[in-house]
């Protein structure tokens with residue numbers, strides 16, 4: 001039987017859409033930040049997704065490593081040519097870049113990742129954030145128009161986390177007014193930067209600065225890697241450069257390695273907005289050494305929305321599939337049900353829908369805070385930098401981890417078909433799990449937040465003023481236990497009490513160990529499980545609180561029918577968080593067994609209430625099929641036809657008898673006759 005797509009929508013999905021109690025278009029408007037933004041998003045998607053030059057003829061799954069790279073670079077060039085043309089028509093703007101680089105439109109047009117992403121996400125922002133005005137004038141124009149392509153080369157084979165331990169050196173030579181770059185050991189080779197392999201001809205290189213025989217710590221330098229005309233690595237063997245080989249995911253990103261052998265760059269190539277080296281080699285310190293870390297903070301902030309985007313794709317696929325897939329009757333006398341009717345399936349899928357909403361709201365919050373704090377930094381005000389660092393670190397850690405767990409859970413929620421590349425869930429997982437490691441490995445980031453929380457706790461103990469994100473510690477000092485209150489505000493207070501007590505215990509355990517004679521650093525390491533967990537608890541309380549506060553006036557901005565469903569998801573998120581941290585709530589919040597049973601009931605009630613709206617809700621994320629790229633998640637729900645059509649594309653299916661039969665199987669099978 002020839003397999004064709006039916007031109008109609010799967011009847012189960014049709015029924016789901018009829019059941020929806022709110023207006024899906026209104027939801028899409030709310031989710032995407034209003035009518036204008038939604039219209040712009042759709043226009044942009046049409047422009048890129050319908051462009052005949054940007055269609056995927058062969059799935060990348062059947063390409064070789066080299067082909068994936070070449071295909072990806074070709075496509076990236078087409079994409080940016082289009083963006084350039086839009087800019088020339090005055091239709092530029094940051095939104096186009098954010099969309100084309102991120103996990104929504106970006107992942108729809110370049111599934112395996114964009115080898116030029118780090119140019120925009122890190123190379124350019126570092127010049128902007130850390131270059132002087134003259135350096136910006138010199139570099140930004142050519143970089144914006146992509147006449148040069150850059151990457152961010154910080155991590156080395158031996159060090160990614162502990163960046164003070166980086167080994168690449170930049171030694172100032174006052175005679176020639178140059179820095180000499182060297183990679184003195186194998187572990188000092190740069191390793192990982194996106195696009196470094198073969199796609200960049202410049203890099204921001206983070207190296208230990210030496211001048212007048214003294215080391216001044218790590219600083220950023222702009223270094224040319226390849227000839228602009230021939231693309232050959234510069235000056236023969238003095239730059240050794242290549243790509244690091246196949247990875248779990250992000251297969252098209254061309255992550256590379258790089259070593260230097262006495263490579264000279266002019267003095268003006270050290271980014272000198274903060275620290276400076278004068279002609280004679282005199283070093284002038286930055287107002288704060290952590291300003292060098294600014295680009296990492298920027299990326300940690302933008303990752304939050306990226307995770308919301310990837311998770312929204314995965315959950316759209318799993319929700320639609322769960323409505324189409326029928327398996328096992330509940331009542332043996334009745335037909336098999338849609339798997340979405342099994343309550344355990346709802347429990348796998350709906351909390352992940354809730355997370356998309358929470359992460360999206362958090363992305364707005366943290367982006368606004370980032371912009372406020374960076375505009376203060378430009379005026380020389382550094383006071384709020386530690387708070388932004390602390391909250392962005394734990395949010396990046398918790399949200400990438402939850403998104404990664406969520407995508408994996410949703411893959412499993414799609415049974416065997418979720419394991420197929422055609423579901424697009426394996427590839428999505430590869431993209432998302434990478435974010436748990438890049439831009440600061442998650443445990444490290446939790447420990448950074450914990451470091452801040454320890455200071456905040458000691459300030460709270462002596463009654464000092466606290467910044468908004470940790471203000472709750474003051475109340476917790478006065479009141480160590482609570483009466484369980486199941487309202488959302490009660491849940492927020494309970495989660496804050498959990499966080500505060502975990503912070504208190506971690507603090508006390510560090511202090512106790514110090515009293516036993518351990519150094520501060522050893523005491524901190526010995527207490528680091530509790531420290532990381534305290535940062536996690538702080539972040540969870542923050543997520544529920546900020547989502548609640550950001551939707552306080554929901555009823556005045558959207559219809560009652562939409563507000564009702566959004567509130568159900570926010571409540572589901574709060575209740576599910578409680579269920580996950582039940583032991584901690586028992587320990588610290590006055591939660592009783594009755595309270596737990598009530599929470600369980602409430603969780604189940606919420607799943608039941610959400611059930612008829614689930615498909616409509618994910619439709620409201622407004623993700624085109626070409627971005628979902630999934631046989632299981634397409635709008636029409638023609639799952640089986642699409643799976644078959646994808647399987648037919650396998651090169652093995654182009655010939656009924658495989659070459660391997662004559663070559664191996666036949667001789668083998670007959671060899672013992």
Ligand SMILES: CCCCCCCC/C=C\C/C=C/C(=O)SCCNC(=O)CCNC(=O)[C@H](O)C(C)(C)COP(=O)(O)OP(=O)(O)OC[C@H]1O[C@@H](n2cnc3c(N)ncnc32)[C@H](O)[C@@H]1OP(=O)(O)O
Pocket residue numbers: 097098099101102103117118121152154155160161162163164194290293294296297299302303306385386389437438439440441444448451452
């Ligand atoms: C549309 C967009 C889509 C986005 C998609 C992105 C796609 C791109 C894909 C991948 C790109 C990936 C890129 C990379 O991975 S680049 C490399 C990233 N590397 C890291 O993140 C390294 C992690 N390590 C660190 O950040 C640091 O070394 C450290 C924080 C772990 C420790 O640093 P150290 O110098 O040892 O500091 P201390 O612990 O001693 O702390 C000193 C002091 O400074 C504070 N601090 C640290 N970092 C910052 C910061 N960024 N901003 C502000 N303040 C910071 C720290 O808290 C201490 O403060 P103190 O307690 O008051 O002393």
Ligand SMILES: Cc1cc2nc3c(=O)[nH]c(=O)nc-3n(C[C@H](O)[C@H](O)[C@H](O)COP(=O)(O)OP(=O)(O)OC[C@H]3O[C@@H](n4cnc5c(N)ncnc54)[C@H](O)[C@@H]3O)c2cc1C
Pocket residue numbers: 118152153154155158159160161162191192193194250255434437438439440441443444447
């Ligand atoms: C897909 C991808 C893209 C990347 N892109 C770039 C890029 O463009 N540019 C760039 O410069 N880098 C890039 N990186 C590198 C990335 O930033 C680092 O891999 C990351 O910061 C983690 O560092 P690491 O690999 O040294 O891990 P390690 O620090 O070696 O981590 C190994 C283990 O040790 C633990 N550990 C280490 N130190 C401590 C500590 N102090 N306390 C407790 N536990 C500790 C960690 O928690 C982890 O469990 C990329 C990485 C990936 C995976």
